[in-house]
Amino acid sequence: MPTAPLDALKHPCPERIALITDFGPGPYVGQLQLLASAQAPALPLINLVADLPAFRPDLAAYWLPALIRRMPDGTLYLCVVDPGVGGARAALALRIGSNWFVGPDNGLFVPLLRRCEAVVGNNAADYALWRIDWRPEQLSESFHGRDVFLPIALTLTQGRLPLPCQRCMPDQMQGADWPLTSACILYVDHYGNLITGLEADEADPDHSLCIETPVGSQSIQAARTFCEVPEGTAFWYRNAFDLVEIAANQRRADQLFGVSAGDGVAWAARAY
Amino acid sequence: MPTAPLDALKHPCPERIALITDFGPGPYVGQLQLLASAQAPALPLINLVADLPAFRPDLAAYWLPALIRRMPDGTLYLCVVDPGVGGARAALALRIGSNWFVGPDNGLFVPLLRRCEAVVGNNAADYALWRIDWRPEQLSESFHGRDVFLPIALTLTQGRLPLPCQRCMPDQMQGADWPLTSACILYVDHYGNLITGLEADEADPDHSLCIETPVGSQSIQAARTFCEVPEGTAFWYRNAFDLVEIAANQRRADQLFGVSAGDGVAWAARAY
Amino acid sequence: MPTAPLDALKHPCPERIALITDFGPGPYVGQLQLLASAQAPALPLINLVADLPAFRPDLAAYWLPALIRRMPDGTLYLCVVDPGVGGARAALALRIGSNWFVGPDNGLFVPLLRRCEAVVGNNAADYALWRIDWRPEQLSESFHGRDVFLPIALTLTQGRLPLPCQRCMPDQMQGADWPLTSACILYVDHYGNLITGLEADEADPDHSLCIETPVGSQSIQAARTFCEVPEGTAFWYRNAFDLVEIAANQRRADQLFGVSAGDGVAWAARAY
Numbered sequence A, B, C: 001m002p003t004a005p006l007d008a009l010k011h012p013c014p015e016r017i018a019l020i021t022d023f024g025p026g027p028y029v030g031q032l033q034l035l036a037s038a039q040a041p042a043l044p045l046i047n048l049v050a051d052l053p054a055f056r057p058d059l060a061a062y063w064l065p066a067l068i069r070r071m072p073d074g075t076l077y078l079c080v081v082d083p084g085v086g087g088a089r090a091a092l093a094l095r096i097g098s099n100w101f102v103g104p105d106n107g108l109f110v111p112l113l114r115r116c117e118a119v120v121g122n123n124a125a126d127y128a129l130w131r132i133d134w135r136p137e138q139l140s141e142s143f144h145g146r147d148v149f150l151p152i153a154l155t156l157t158q159g160r161l162p163l164p165c166q167r168c169m170p171d172q173m174q175g176a177d178w179p180l181t182s183a184c185i186l187y188v189d190h191y192g193n194l195i196t197g198l199e200a201d202e203a204d205p206d207h208s209l210c211i212e213t214p215v216g217s218q219s220i221q222a223a224r225t226f227c228e229v230p231e232g233t234a235f236w237y238r239n240a241f242d243l244v245e246i247a248a249n250q251r252r253a254d255q256l257f258g259v260s261a262g263d264g265v266a267w268a269a270r271a272y
Helices: A026-038 A058-065 A110-120 A144-157 A251-255 B026-039 B057-065 B110-120 B143-155 B253-257 C027-039 C058-068 C110-120 C144-157 C253-257
Strands: A002-005 A016-021 A044-049 A075-080 A091-096 A101-102 A127-132 A160-162 A165-167 A182-188 A194-199 A205-215 A216-220 A232-238 A245-247 A263-271 B003-005 B018-021 B045-049 B077-080 B089-095 B099-104 B127-132 B161-162 B166-167 B182-188 B194-199 B207-213 B215-221 B234-238 B241-248 B265-270 C004-006 C017-023 C043-049 C075-080 C091-096 C101-106 C127-132 C159-162 C165-167 C182-188 C194-199 C207-212 C216-220 C234-238 C243-248 C267-270
Touching: A002 B253, A016 A058, A016 A144, A016 C027, A026 A144, A026 A232, A026 B018, A044 C027, A058 A075, A058 A110, A058 A182, A058 A194, A075 A144, A091 A110, A091 B077, A101 A144, A110 A127, A110 A165, A127 A160, A165 B215, A182 A263, A182 B182, A194 A251, A194 A263, A205 A245, A216 A232, A232 A251, A232 B057, A245 A251, A263 B194, B018 B026, B018 B057, B018 B143, B026 B045, B026 B143, B026 C017, B026 C043, B026 C253, B057 B077, B057 B182, B057 B194, B077 B127, B077 B143, B089 B110, B110 B127, B127 B161, B127 C182, B127 C234, B143 B161, B143 C267, B182 B265, B194 B207, B194 B253, B194 B265, B207 B241, B207 C043, B215 B234, B234 B253, B241 B253, C017 C058, C017 C144, C027 C144, C058 C075, C058 C110, C058 C182, C058 C194, C075 C144, C091 C110, C091 C144, C110 C127, C165 C194, C182 C267, C194 C253, C194 C267, C207 C234, C207 C243, C216 C234, C234 C253
Parallel strands: A016 A044, A016 A075, A075 A101, B018 B045, B018 B077, B077 B099, C017 C043, C017 C075, C075 C101
Antiparallel strands: A002 A160, A091 A101, A091 A127, A127 A165, A182 A194, A194 A245, A205 A216, A205 A263, A232 A245, B003 B161, B089 B099, B089 B127, B127 B166, B182 B194, B194 B241, B207 B215, B207 B265, B234 B241, C004 C159, C091 C101, C091 C127, C127 C165, C182 C194, C194 C243, C207 C216, C207 C267, C234 C243
């Protein structure tokens, strides 16, 4: 593919790729790993998460800033939750500090970039955003993770930008008008815990959290961790991603409440 | 183990191993990776797919040619879907061009080799097939992926053939009489899409595809991709493996039709 | 972190890390892999098994000795099944021969160490056990695999012990009074096979195995392997880990009997 050099001094090449997808356990992650192994044998490619809720970039987008929070700098995150695959949506490459993000222009990077801007101030934030218009000769209709986004990512790890591409502004991204926070369940983990889009730093431990269930609204109080509540009791707490998470001690919270990813949550009045 | 050298000039050693199995998410893939990591630390071992339908080499066999279609040359595919493990079935090593295939003699490589012969003509196809009679001293009854096929694969990556072994002809393989194409669902992917054994190159977009469901036969028309049909609508299309796949826009086709891997499909008359 | 050197001559550093967890398919394994990739790029980190029954160290503990039986020496096993995370339970580092084990002090290493002592005699067994009191500055309440156990493991692979730590005796471990063998189902594998805690070396093929099911007790006889019994028939056999496993030829034994991990099994009188 035609490429242009990045300013290598200012932006060192990413040292590894981490996959963030809704590809599931099938062959899609494996095909990316096999291709990358042949084309960039020395580059680590880590399957960070592959079971994001399918077809839901709106959920993945709000988890992304937290998912990478304690992860190593110098990582390129290849993010593919892409229900619009095969349509007209563009491909984006985003650099924030020494990290890179490659994926579809469907809102996936909006909360991440807005949060970065909110933290450091709009003008000072160290980021750059490109729309990549390059397309491969052989392009499937349904697997742009393999045919478009992986080649873009591998090119960036070599310090080059695929051509044609153009710099663009955050306001030009799809989903640019999305809110900064999502008051809903982003992901149900393997233990049945409910990871929400609420930031723990912005939560008051004296407040209870309300969740809509098939049998009415339930109010959940805070606890520090699992062993502080009786077995089977639900609580909310600051999870390992610094998000508000609803769990139950040695029980599945998703089954306890009959809820799933995408369902809403809300802060209640102060717990009494 | 006793070994004999391959003709290294004509057949360069495979540069990586890719696993194609029905082992699922448990410890079986992990044990292969751990053993390979100790015995061949520099050799990449990629878990290409581990959730093939269990006990169904007849389904895996027809996906194999498509699954590897756009994958890098110089790969050894370790293929284990092996309901006859512990019985008398032989182990095979197959070279086609610069790729290698190791697995049980239960039909798994029949469509792959027949398709290769069909494409280039029986006499010209660049392949070689061996039956490997070597067995390890310590052999479990149920995990030949670890005890037989992995050691064979690692030996081949070192440019050697395990002994005893013997060259054999494609007609001597189990399943040698299987048809060239399988008109059924080979795999239901993570999104509920139905991957069939029908080749997209041999499909006419004006024809509709029939699928038998619990409530009768359903007729499905072609579309280019997901966003070309209304949400919830089913269609068939050329998937990323160049096979005919049945999907529904943002819905699970397997649940829509109540079907699963192994169920049949058939071309209908021209769509009207 | 502050560290002290291990006696490198007597105890060569582990050459790879293998993960044994109940983390499931989500982001927890991926975060460990991403951190390890940045902090120890040359060190292989293998996801040996991630779907152990959640919250059940009592089941994981009895599988551990068999799971690692034919695996390569020089491996550090990072074992995290940890319902007490965030509570007061300690972290352990255990060396047995050239292998290492890092994880919570909740019984996980008790059968392993007792079996090792039973085999070689209490005084002669080549092991060393430490309680690691080091804690990181940034410690989540729910993901000590990432925040505590991985840093300990990476430090050990560099030939150093995290400080503070203290040598301790096996009798001081939680679960020190657990029995040597567990007569129950430890794990249901991807095929629906039931892996029990019974050692095959201690089993008599003439005895049948009893399993409690929702419709009463069932008696199961031994067979060598799958293809020796009719399709759909259940049998017990020596599995690839040298444990007693209940399976059914091309059918799921878990569904056949309506049982799951944690359910009990027992030897019956001699089969007649």
